[in-house]
Amino acid sequence: MFRRAWPFLLVAVLALQACGTPEHTKIAATSAGTPECPDTGFDCDLQDRFAQVETYIATRPGTVGIVVRDRETGAVWRNAHATDLVWTASTIKLVMVVDLLKRDRDSTITLTGEDHDLIARMLHTSDDIAADELWTRYSGDDHTTFNKAFPSYGMTSLAPQEGYTDTFPYWGFQKCTTDDLDRLMTHVLADMDKNDSTPVLEAMRTVGEEQQWGVWGAGPAAHPGNKDGWSEEDTGWVMNTVGFVGPDERYTLAIMNDLHRQGGYQEGRDTDTEIARLLFNGRF
Known part of the structure; x- marks a missing residue:
């Protein structure tokens, strides 16, 4: 001004x-x-919003990791829990989609029409049965094919967890950090073949009602897209969200919310959505 x-x-x-x-x-x-305000690559308004978010999450159950990236300036803001290992829940389905489309483009696999329908179901409603089927078909005889590829999409801290299922590794029992999800979202936006990323982004913008929270809280003017993940694990509920907002998907947002049995599904969902609202509502 x-x-x-x-x-x-x-x-x-x-x-x-x-x-x-x-x-x-x-x-x-x-x-x-x-x-x-300090020259961080983020304007004064966003820096003020970061402070509001820190104040807000201090009142909420569990621990919350947050990473915000401005793809135009390259600036990144992360809070103290961005490097915590947390159950991925269904956010891992996004990197499964990335890997399947990459392998299909490289002709190392050939995705069928049914496979593409399963991919669409994973993105739209976070369908677990679809994820199970694709993991069975494309994780290899030793079930490691996906996990060997995931670090190349930014998931460098991803760690499969043993002792929860006969299949190991298995998509449903893995942990990563909020930084991992931030790098994954950046890969989708910057490094995927546009013929693959364009439909993925459109699917993330049009997710089903069960996924219209978290990054969705930025509001319709922000044109958000997201992939959410939620599950009740041995440590309690985890409620995660990763996606993008703004013109040309300028900002990315990743949140991993580990409630540590201090709250449940609704508390976690409300926390993630309010964080996105505080950060971006009214900016666009």
Whole structure:
């Protein structure tokens, strides 16, 4: 926001007020014309929103890892729990889709029409039966084919967990970090073949009602897309969401919410959705 020259004291007052105003394009001015907020690659409004999110999650059950990326400036904000290993729940289905489409494009497998229907079901309603079928068909005799490929899509901390099922590794029992999901979303947007990423992004923008939370909380003006994951594990409920918002998918958001038996499905869903609302609602 630009202002005409005023007496020094009035400028100082207005500058302090400006950094708290909701317009995301403003930069608070001082008499020297320098920004009031630190130069982090994020504008004053978003920096203020990050602070609001930190205050909010301190009141919520469990621990929450958050990563926000501005793909235009390259700036990244992450909180203290972004490196915690958390059950992936169904967010891993997104990287399964990425790998299947890559292998099909490289002609190492040939996806059938039925396979594409199963992929669509994983993205739209987070269908577990579809994920089971695709894992059985394409994880190889030792079930490791997917896991060997996942680090190349950014999931470098992904760790399959033993002792929960006869099949190991298995898509439903793995842990990763919020940083992993951030790197995965960046890969989808920046590195996938556009002929593959375009339908994936459209599917993420049009998910079923059961997935319209988390990143969805940014609001319709942000044109969000997301892949959510939720499950009740031996440590309690985990409620995760990863996706994108804004023109040209400028911002990505990843949240992993481990409730540690301090809350349930609804508390976790509400937390994730409110984080996205605080970060992005009203910016677009």
